[in-house]
Structure formats: C-alpha cells, structure tokens
Amino acid sequence: PFDVLVVGGGPAGAAAAVYSARKGIRTGVLAERFGGQVLDTMSIENLISVPHTEGPKLARALETHVREYDVEIMNGQQAARLDAVKDGFRVTLASGASLTAASVILSTGARWRRMGVPGEQEYMNKGVAFCPHCDGPLFKGKRIAVIGGGNSGVEAAIDLAGLVAHVTLIEFDKHLRADEVLQRKLKSLKNVTILTNARTTEVKGDGKRVTGLAYENRTNGEIVDLPLEGIFVQIGLVPNTEWLKGTLTLSPRGEVVTDTHGATSLPGVFAAGDCTTAPYKQIVIAMGEGARASLAAFDHLIRLPVA
Numbered sequence: 001p002f003d004v005l006v007v008g009g010g011p012a013g014a015a016a017a018v019y020s021a022r023k024g025i026r027t028g029v030l031a032e033r034f035g036g037q038v039l040d041t042m043s044i045e046n047l048i049s050v051p052h053t054e055g056p057k058l059a060r061a062l063e064t065h066v067r068e069y070d071v072e073i074m075n076g077q078q079a080a081r082l083d084a085v086k087d088g089f090r091v092t093l094a095s096g097a098s099l100t101a102a103s104v105i106l107s108t109g110a111r112w113r114r115m116g117v118p119g120e121q122e123y124m125n126k127g128v129a130f131c132p133h134c135d136g137p138l139f140k141g142k143r144i145a146v147i148g149g150g151n152s153g154v155e156a157a158i159d160l161a162g163l164v165a166h167v168t169l170i171e172f173d174k175h176l177r178a179d180e181v182l183q184r185k186l187k188s189l190k191n192v193t194i195l196t197n198a199r200t201t202e203v204k205g206d207g208k209r210v211t212g213l214a215y216e217n218r219t220n221g222e223i224v225d226l227p228l229e230g231i232f233v234q235i236g237l238v239p240n241t242e243w244l245k246g247t248l249t250l251s252p253r254g255e256v257v258t259d260t261h262g263a264t265s266l267p268g269v270f271a272a273g274d275c276t277t278a279p280y281k282q283i284v285i286a287m288g289e290g291a292r293a294s295l296a297a298f299d300h301l302i303r304l305p306v307a
C-alpha cells in the first residue's frame with residue numbers, strides 16, 4: 001500500500017507527488033493523462049519565474065521533476081471509486097484493479113465546457129480561448145467575443161474590455177444570468193456590445209487563425225456574421241469528480257469541498273487544484289494547493305496511531 005496516493009497528474013498532482021516523495025514516504029500518482037489541461041495549452045506566460053513556456057513542454061517538465069524521486073506513476077489509468085477501508089482507502093480503477101493507501105490526494109482537475117460548433121476545436125489556441133487571465137493579453141487591441149452571460153462570462157467581458165479594442169458578449173438566453181452589480185458594470189463600458197437571444201453556430205477562420213463567428217438571432221432565425229480575432233468560451237468549468245458523488249462532500253457545482261488545509265469531508269483524503277472549491281483556477285494556484293495538500297496529508301499520517 002501507498003502512504004500517499006495522488007489521483008490526477010496535472011500541476012496540482014505533480015506538486016503533491018514531489019512534496020510527498022521528499023518526505024521519504026511511499027508515493028504513487030494515478031493519472032488518466034499525465035500533464036492534465038496543460039497539455040491542451042500552447043502559450044503559458046503566467047507561471048511565475050517562467051516568463052514563457054508551452055503546454056507540452058511544461059507537462060514534460062512536471063513529469064521530469066516527479067521522476068527525480070521514487071514515485072510510482074501509473075499513467076493512462078482512470079479512478080472509478082474511492083472507499084474508506086481498514087487502515088486507509090481503496091481506489092478502484094476503471095480497469096477493475098485496485099490500489100490502497102493510508103491517505104489520498106484528489107487532483108483530478110476540471111474541463112471547460114465546449115460550445116460544440118464547427119471550427120471550435122480546429123481554432124483552439126488559434127483564437128478560441130477559455131481563460132481570460134491566461135490569454136487576455138494575447139488579444140490586446142483586438143476584437144473579441146465572450147460566449148456566456150453568467151458570472152464568469154460577464155466577469156471575463158469586464159476584464160477583457162480593459163485590454164482589447166472591443167468585446168461582444170453573446171448570451172443564448174433572453175437575459176444575462178450574472179449578478180446585477182456585474183451586469184451594471186458591464187453595461188457602463190463603452191467598448192462592449194451585449195447580444196442576448198443569440199446562439200453561436202460557427203467559429204470562422206482562414207486556416208491559421210480565427211477571423212470571426214456566426215450566430216443565429218433567435219428572435220427571427222437570421223444568421224449574422226461577426227468579424228473578430230478572438231473568442232472566449234465561458235459556458236462552464238466542469239470538475240472531474242463524477243466518480244466521487246456520494247463518497248465525500250461536493251459543492252452544488254460538483255467541486256470537492258476543501259478547507260484551508262486542503263482537507264475534504266473524509267478525514268485522510270485531501271484535494272487540490274481545479275477539482276476543488278478553491279477559487280481561481282490557474283497553474284500556479286494548482287501547484288501551491290498540491291504542495292499544501294501534500295503537507296497536510298503528511299501531518300495526518302504522522303498523527304495516525306502506531307500499529
């Protein structure tokens with residue numbers, strides 16, 4: 001059995017594994033795809049002390065760092081169940097195999113909900129973006145659209161309006177769903193257009209980059225072309241926690257509820273990064289959280305009764 005089993009191999013999981021292994025305890029990392037969301041990123045410019053890197057390069061660096069230590073990496077494996085057992089926990093894999101550990105760190109991350117329209121996948125990182133804090137500065141002086149009129153969409157539109165030339169906010173529904181104060185702020189900005197009752201139907205490009213989008217005006221069925229350089233999709237970030245339902249406390253959005261130490265509602269199980277209720281989903285934050293959850297797990301282990 002492991003002392004610490006980390007489930008998830010993104011920035012949070014890698015940091016947790018390094019911190020655990022450095023305590024000289026038996027550490028394993030189970031990951032469906034080691035590297036996590038970082039693998040889907042091209043340009044990363046906000047990992048402090050690394051002015052510029054690329055996703056696949058950072059993913060390799062995470063793995064290299066973990067492999068400096070005696071950590072068992074189980075890549076390409078999906079966790080399907082977590083159970084409390086005598087002396088700790090059992091994680092059952094989708095393959096049917098199972099692993100046991102005295103403590104578990106959950107770092108299964110999240111995924112951005114996609115629009116599912118033609119061109120979206122093709123122009124990912126070529127004008128289609130998800131994270132305003134990450135990619136906003138790449139669109140300085142350009143025209144962009146934000147898809148989604150909930151809190152994250154409206155926050156993104158307000159944030160980006162300060163950087164880009166023009167923002168069009170596109171909401172499917174008749175009304176924006178964001179908090180009233182955010183809507184008021186958005187409406188006060190000169191370089192923002194708000195479209196409601198609008199369904200994005202296509203991302204357009206020239207083969208290299210986004211050149212615009214098409215949307216349907218849902219009041220009359222008309223298809224309208226909107227020329228622009230960037231599209232921020234803000235229709236939801238879904239935590240990869242479906243397999244934990246009923247095992248520990250999840251927020252209404254499905255995030256693992258954690259305290260200031262990364263502890264979950266199940267003593268001995270900790271969580272870090274995008275799969276948790278901790279706010280602001282970023283690489284540098286996920287890494288810090290992974291380190292903290294790992295130290296908290298170690299504190300838990302040294303307090304276990306002597307066998």
Ligand code: FAD
Nearest residue numbers: 008009010011012032033036037079109134273274282283
């Ligand atoms: P993730 O990176 O999501 O990793 C989750 C890990 O868990 C993966 O290894 C996954 O395979 C694994 N996993 C999931 N479910 C299971 C399961 N059931 N069993 C086993 N393993 C499982 N942030 C920045 O700071 N700067 C940027 O420039 C930036 N750009 C981004 C660009 C894009 C396109 C995207 C999508 C995100 C970007 N982000 C950026 C956000 C950043 O990638 C995340 O905040 C960060 O990766 C979160 O780390 P994490 O370890 O919590 O989760």
